[in-house]
Amino acid sequence: MTARALRAIATLAVLSGVIWLAGPADLAARLATLHAGWVALAIAALVLQIWLSALRWQITARALGTPVSTGWALGEYHMSVLGNTLLPGGVLGDLGRTARARGAMGGWRPAAASVVIERIAGQIALAAAALAGLAWWLATRQAAWAIALALLAGAALLALALVRLTPARWRALAWRAWGPKLRAQIGLSTAIVACNLFGFWAAACAVGLSMGAAQTLFVIPLTLLSMLVPLTVNGWGLREGLAAGLWPMAGTAPTDAVAASIAFGLVAIAAALTGLVPLAARMLAARRSRMRAL
Numbered sequence: 001m002t003a004r005a006l007r008a009i010a011t012l013a014v015l016s017g018v019i020w021l022a023g024p025a026d027l028a029a030r031l032a033t034l035h036a037g038w039v040a041l042a043i044a045a046l047v048l049q050i051w052l053s054a055l056r057w058q059i060t061a062r063a064l065g066t067p068v069s070t071g072w073a074l075g076e077y078h079m080s081v082l083g084n085t086l087l088p089g090g091v092l093g094d095l096g097r098t099a100r101a102r103g104a105m106g107g108w109r110p111a112a113a114s115v116v117i118e119r120i121a122g123q124i125a126l127a128a129a130a131l132a133g134l135a136w137w138l139a140t141r142q143a144a145w146a147i148a149l150a151l152l153a154g155a156a157l158l159a160l161a162l163v164r165l166t167p168a169r170w171r172a173l174a175w176r177a178w179g180p181k182l183r184a185q186i187g188l189s190t191a192i193v194a195c196n197l198f199g200f201w202a203a204a205c206a207v208g209l210s211m212g213a214a215q216t217l218f219v220i221p222l223t224l225l226s227m228l229v230p231l232t233v234n235g236w237g238l239r240e241g242l243a244a245g246l247w248p249m250a251g252t253a254p255t256d257a258v259a260a261s262i263a264f265g266l267v268a269i270a271a272a273l274t275g276l277v278p279l280a281a282r283m284l285a286a287r288r289s290r291m292r293a294l
Contacts, residue, residue: 031207060178
């Protein structure tokens with residue numbers, strides 16, 4: 001049995017278990033009352049996130065000496081997100097983007113470098129948001145501010161160790177991609193994380209949850225980090241399980257947390273499906289070209 005099949009089975013098993021523990025009837029009741037306005041707002045936030053991510057990739061590629069147009073980057077990134085969202089593994093969309101970009105970027109190596117470095121920038125930004133949210137939440141607890149400081153210090157030491165362990169070639173390549181446009185990279189990464197958090201928050205509002213800023217910045221970034229674990233399809237099941245265990249610490253019932261996470265997953269699929277638009281446009285253009293050649 002292939003790894004993809006095992007990952008699909010794991011997704012169904014984990015998600016089914018979480019739904020059963022949370023209560024299928026209660027979850028269905030909450031999801032049946034999704035507020036269309038909040039759903040639309042969440043989808044818009046995640047589509048904007050895709051656009052901003054495409055711009056970050058474009059800046060990264062240009063810094064590495066492989067300039068690409070804005071329209072091409074947007075179309076490629078849309079299709080990449082579509083593949084990552086719907087296909088097992090979570091990286092097949094990125095692999096496809098790398099394969100399609102190799103011609104425009106002068107080969108596999110520059111194409112792969114631009115994709116990998118851009119994705120790493122996103123993961124660093126999300127991890128930083130999760131760390132900041134956790135530290136802020138701990139700092140608001142009685143006598144927990146010392147734990148928050150220790151957490152931040154430990155994270156700084158870990159980051160320094162990871163940088164030192166990274167091969168010099170990759171460190172130089174990353175600095176080449178990020179250094180000249182550091183402000184733009186930081187600004188775009190911050191905006192991308194904000195769109196992601198807002199999209200999740202809006203999905204939670206769609207199922208009737210009301211979350212304050214401290215709750216949002218504490219639980220949502222940590223929940224999103226679970227999607228980086230390549231055990232299930234796009235984090236399904238793991239995200240819901242972590243939400244059920246983590247969100248009650250911020251005063252949210254497990255069933256409500258799972259409902260919000262499922263709503264976010266559905267919203268993410270809807271946003272990813274917008275990638276069919278550039279795909280359809282390219283297929284139509286290719287068809288017209290073939291007809292002209294006849």
